[in-house]
Amino acid sequence: MPSLLFCGPKMAACGIVISIWGVIMLAMLGIFFSAKSAVLIEDVPFTEEDIRNDKNPPQNIYSLYNQVGINCFIAAAIYVAVGAVSLCQVRLNKRQEYMVT
Amino acid sequence: MLLGLHPIMSPQGSISVDSTSYGDMTHRFPVGFKGAEHSHPFGNMGELFRSEEMTLAQLFLQSEAAYCCVSELGEIGMVQFRDLNPDVNVFQRKFVNEVRRCEEMDRKLRFVEKEIKKANIPIVDTGENPEVPFPRDMIDMEATFEKLENELKEINTNQEALKKNFLELTELKHILRRTQQFFDEMEDPSLLEESSTLMDPNDPNRGAPLRLGFVAGVISRERIPTFERMLWRVCRGNVFLRQADIEDPLEDPTTSDQVHKSVFIIFFQGDQLKNRVKKICEGFRATLYPCPETPQERKEMLAGVNARIDDLQMVLNQTEDHRQRVLQAAAKTVRVWFIKVRKMKAIYHTLNLCNIDVTQKCLIAEEKSGSTVPSILNRMQTKQTPPTYNKTNKFTSGFQNIVDAYGIGSYREINPAPYTIITFPFLFAVMFGDFGHGVLMTCAALYLVLRESRLTAQKNDNEMFSMVFAGRYIILLMGIFSVYTGIIYNDCFSKSLNVFGSGWSVRPMFDSRLGGNWSFETLAENKVLQLDPTVDGVFKGPYPIGIDPIWNMATNKLTFLNSFKMKMSVILGVIHMLFGVTLSLFNHLYFKKPLNIYLGFIPEIVFMFSLFGYLVILIFYKWLSYDARSSRDAPSLLIAFINMFLFNYNDPSNKPLYRGQKAIQILLVLIALACVPCMLIVKTLVLRRQHLWRKNLGTENFAGIRVGNGPTEDEAEIIQHDQLSQQYDDEPEFNFADVAVHQAIHTIEYCLGCISNTASYLRLWALSLAHAQLSEVLWSMVMHIGLSTRSLAGFILLAIVFYFFAVLTVAILLVMEGLSAFLHALRLHWVEFQNKFYSGQGFKFLPFTFDSILDGRFED
Numbered sequence: 001m002p003s004l005l006f007c008g009p010k011m012a013a014c015g016i017v018i019s020i021w022g023v024i025m026l027a028m029l030g031i032f033f034s035a036k037s038a039v040l041i042e043d044v045p046f047t048e049e050d051i052r053n054d055k056n057p058p059q060n061i062y063s064l065y066n067q068v069g070i071n072c073f074i075a076a077a078i079y080v081a082v083g084a085v086s087l088c089q090v091r092l093n094k095r096q097e098y099m100v101t
Numbered sequence: 102m103l104l105g106l107h108p109i110m111s112p113q114g115s116i117s118v119d120s121t122s123y124g125d126m127t128h129r130f131p132v133g134f135k136g137a138e139h140s141h142p143f144g145n146m147g148e149l150f151r152s153e154e155m156t157l158a159q160l161f162l163q164s165e166a167a168y169c170c171v172s173e174l175g176e177i178g179m180v181q182f183r184d185l186n187p188d189v190n191v192f193q194r195k196f197v198n199e200v201r202r203c204e205e206m207d208r209k210l211r212f213v214e215k216e217i218k219k220a221n222i223p224i225v226d227t228g229e230n231p232e233v234p235f236p237r238d239m240i241d242m243e244a245t246f247e248k249l250e251n252e253l254k255e256i257n258t259n260q261e262a263l264k265k266n267f268l269e270l271t272e273l274k275h276i277l278r279r280t281q282q283f284f285d286e287m288e289d290p291s292l293l294e295e296s297s298t299l300m301d302p303n304d305p306n307r308g309a310p311l312r313l314g315f316v317a318g319v320i321s322r323e324r325i326p327t328f329e330r331m332l333w334r335v336c337r338g339n340v341f342l343r344q345a346d347i348e349d350p351l352e353d354p355t356t357s358d359q360v361h362k363s364v365f366i367i368f369f370q371g372d373q374l375k376n377r378v379k380k381i382c383e384g385f386r387a388t389l390y391p392c393p394e395t396p397q398e399r400k401e402m403l404a405g406v407n408a409r410i411d412d413l414q415m416v417l418n419q420t421e422d423h424r425q426r427v428l429q430a431a432a433k434t435v436r437v438w439f440i441k442v443r444k445m446k447a448i449y450h451t452l453n454l455c456n457i458d459v460t461q462k463c464l465i466a467e468e469k470s471g472s473t474v475p476s477i478l479n480r481m482q483t484k485q486t487p488p489t490y491n492k493t494n495k496f497t498s499g500f501q502n503i504v505d506a507y508g509i510g511s512y513r514e515i516n517p518a519p520y521t522i523i524t525f526p527f528l529f530a531v532m533f534g535d536f537g538h539g540v541l542m543t544c545a546a547l548y549l550v551l552r553e554s555r556l557t558a559q560k561n562d563n564e565m566f567s568m569v570f571a572g573r574y575i576i577l578l579m580g581i582f583s584v585y586t587g588i589i590y591n592d593c594f595s596k597s598l599n600v601f602g603s604g605w606s607v608r609p610m611f612d613s614r615l616g617g618n619w620s621f622e623t624l625a626e627n628k629v630l631q632l633d634p635t636v637d638g639v640f641k642g643p644y645p646i647g648i649d650p651i652w653n654m655a656t657n658k659l660t661f662l663n664s665f666k667m668k669m670s671v672i673l674g675v676i677h678m679l680f681g682v683t684l685s686l687f688n689h690l691y692f693k694k695p696l697n698i699y700l701g702f703i704p705e706i707v708f709m710f711s712l713f714g715y716l717v718i719l720i721f722y723k724w725l726s727y728d729a730r731s732s733r734d735a736p737s738l739l740i741a742f743i744n745m746f747l748f749n750y751n752d753p754s755n756k757p758l759y760r761g762q763k764a765i766q767i768l769l770v771l772i773a774l775a776c777v778p779c780m781l782i783v784k785t786l787v788l789r790r791q792h793l794w795r796k797n798l799g800t801e802n803f804a805g806i807r808v809g810n811g812p813t814e815d816e817a818e819i820i821q822h823d824q825l826s827q828q829y830d831d832e833p834e835f836n837f838a839d840v841a842v843h844q845a846i847h848t849i850e851y852c853l854g855c856i857s858n859t860a861s862y863l864r865l866w867a868l869s870l871a872h873a874q875l876s877e878v879l880w881s882m883v884m885h886i887g888l889s890t891r892s893l894a895g896f897i898l899l900a901i902v903f904y905f906f907a908v909l910t911v912a913i914l915l916v917m918e919g920l921s922a923f924l925h926a927l928r929l930h931w932v933e934f935q936n937k938f939y940s941g942q943g944f945k946f947l948p949f950t951f952d953s954i955l956d957g958r959f960e961d
Contacts, residue, residue, distance in 0.1 A: 002659040018904065018907050021541070021907060022900075022903055022904075022907065024905075025537075025594075025905060026899070029888075037599070038654065039596050039597050039599065039650060039653050039654060040596070040601070040888075041654070041885070042654075042881070042885070043885055043886075043888040044888075045889035045890065045891045056812040059290075064891070064908075067891075067893065067895075068888055068889070068895075070896075071886075071888070071890070071893070071895045071899050072892075072896075072899065073895035075896045075900040075903060078896065078897075078900045079900065079903075082751050085521065
């Protein structure tokens with residue numbers, strides 16, 4: 001069976017750390033965007049038109065907020081996957097270690 | 102038999118060893134300082150804030166027992182030995198022979214270790230602490246190591262010879278194979294035809310084979326081009342060189358490197374050329390091998406060579422196996438051997454410090470008590486300064502190291518380390534205030550702390566890692582404090598957290614009944630609008646903890662934060678410095694120097710308090726006494742403070758802060774000025790007077806007599822006889838000019854220092870500003886790109902961008918900014934804080950201990 005191991009122990013540990021951080025931070029950002037946090041307004045990609053052509057203000061802005069929030073959640077999910085892969089790699093690395101010694 | 106108790110002079114707190122031996126020899130063994138029993142009035146409390154009390158003691162040991170006693174002391178590791186014969190040459194000491202033998206054994210072991218490492222055999226480390234071997238075991242050990250070394254050397258020589266042989270045979274094999282090819286080509290008529298046509302078409306002997314001589318050999322591959330050129334030039338093109346690479350690398354028997362070589366064969370005509378060619382080959386370190394001329398002979402030779410190679414290979418394998426077995430056996434015990442030998446060496450080295458006195462056999466008669474002499478420990482009185490020893494544990498040692506890096510504290514001086522535990526991480530955090538970064542740092546430090554036993558066992562050799570690991574508790578505290586300051590600054594990756602709801606509201610600004618004057622036209626016309634806190638309901642009160650999150654979105658955020666952080670830096674700095682000056686009071690009290698209190702500490706603290714303490718009070722006063730309505734009239738603190746020194750109270754643009762300000766400020770300045778001559782002149786004069794008075798008193802009372810420290814006359818006598826008395830210095834001469842200059846420098850340094858140090862604390866503001874700005878830039882340049890995509894596929898970009906954001910956050914904000922904040926916090930402690938009370942002129946207590954030998958650090 002071909003080995004599924006493709007990164008070393010340090011790389012895998014790095015992946016786990018960054019994915020834990022990523023999951024927590026991106027999920028929090030997702031929640032804050034969904035809650036329409038005012039502090040994050042600078043990161044919402046709205047234009048003048050979004051405000052001017054809004055029939056029911058501030059729905060346009062809110063929908064943009066939601067969209068960014070969803071992006072954040074999906075990115076968090078990606079990092080969950082990255083974390084899972086890294087965890088597998090750590091396991092595989094450990095097994096390899098036992099086999100060698 | 103038993104002899105002499107001859108005390109060695111000694112300072113309070115050490116151990117001196119006198120050992121006696123047979124006959125009339127008195128061996129006096131050295132002395133060191135040892136940690137005192139806890140007899141301090143304040144119990145352990147005193148030990149935390151000052152260095153441990155030390156006792157100088159003498160140890161009298163019977164010379165047979167000395168070795169064992171010293172070894173036990175080494176295991177305990179609480180005693181520092183002093184050299185009792187500093188002027189004796191190293192080669193003239195008693196145990197120099199034993200030390201030399203230990204060194205010889207050490208050398209042999211290092212040789213074995215090197216061989217083990219070369220063979221890639223892991224050295225077994227069981228963490229065992231072997232007992233010190235007895236001196237009589239030394240011969241056994243020596244014999245063992247000698248045998249092992251010889252065996253290894255023999256194996257090595259044999260192996261080398263065999264390998265050399267093997268190499269030669271392999272090369273010969275290759276030559277025979279390759280040359281066969283060349284000869285085959287030569288006999289190929291078509292090839293020969295062609296080449297001779299090219300060489301000389303008019304040759305009359307055309308077609309007839311030439312009688313050519315040849316040499317064959319092996320040369321390393323990289324030399325080929327020069328070799329070829331040289332041959333061409335020297336022989337003027339009259340030789341013919343053929344060469345072929347040997348594919349597999351060959352092993353050099355001496356260095357055991359893998360080298361690539363090539364086989365070559367050179368054809369030539371005549372003896373002269375032959376000589377030349379041979380010389381060139383020699384010069385290029387090519388190995389020449391005899392090569393038979395006829396194919397038949399060559400074939401036979403090849404068969405013979407192959408057979409010999411097979412035999413040799415077998416012998417080589419066996420030798421290698423034997424070598425491995427020997428080394429593996431050695432690898433199991435080499436660590437224990439090392440420790441034993443090094444412990445032994447350390448003991449003999451210590452014994453060499455002892456005083457062995459053959460002349461003074463007096464005094465001892467009463468002690469004669471049969472054959473065994475109990476070892477005697479004698480406490481001594483001394484005027485010498487003992488070394489400084491601060492008890493630490495794994496938590497405090499990092500902070501103690503910070504202090505020690507500046508200077509080892511003088512004996513029994515106030516130790517700043519306990520205060521540093523809090524102030525250092527705090528000042529760091531003031532410059533590193535970010536909730537998110539603080540959490541990351543705390544997590545990293547927690548990992549190190551929670552896994553510390555496992556990480557210690559791993560013995561990581563990486564210097565960077567071990568440095569961080571040694572400071573793990575410092576980093577942990579720095580992280581926790583950063584979380585706190587992050588909450589106060591309300592910064593988390595440069596974004597604010599709005600937990601309790603902002604105290605500001607925009608709505609009342611549109612309500613004209615409340616005094617608001619905004620409308621939708623105002624919004625359309627202006628890009629930036631300012632909220633007016635005087636309108637009811639706009640400002641509902643401060644945010645429960647930290648900065649109001651609304652400032653994170655305000656364009657005048659920096660103006661607001663700068664004013665806040667600048668004032669905060671001054672307040673923290675002045676408190677920190679006043680604390681440092683206060684600590685000097687405890688030093689003066691402890692060392693019983695009333696003069697330093699009345700003419701040092703009091704003027705210093707009054708000076709600082711009346712100028713900068715007053716400034717702090719003004720800052721608080723201004724914060725409390727002006728509200729939103731009256732803030733337009735608030736005077737500038739900076740100008741008010743400058744005017745205070747200029748006695749300028751007529752400035753119409755800067756109204757007084759309170760009534761009677763003029764009188765109070767003038768009074769304060771005058772008080773501060775009055776403190777300067779107290780420190781500058783009065784103290785010097787009083788010192789001089791005291792000196793004169795003491796001198797007068799001294800002459801009346803037979804000046805110069807030193808009152809014996811010990812209870813008996815003997816001791817007084819000893820003090821004078823002992824070599825150590827050289828280190829005694831008499832009461833220093835009082836030199837008025839020196840004292841005056843010293844005092845003047847101190848005063849000027851202090852007074853100017855107050856001003857410049859207060860300014861220096863502004864770095865707290867500057868660095869926290871830099872940190873906040875840097876993290877904001879990182880967010881808006883990196884994270885912003887990922888977040889502000891309008892398409893739904895933005896999550897891929899976001900995931901990638903987050904990766905870069907994370908890497909940059911760690912590299913720039915945590916590591917780089919963390920280091921810079923660390924350095925600035927360090928400087929604030931060393932320069933601004935410690936120079937108020939800490940002289941740091943002691944020397945470190947270095948007990949005789951085997952710990953470092955066990956840890957594998959062997960430097961002497």
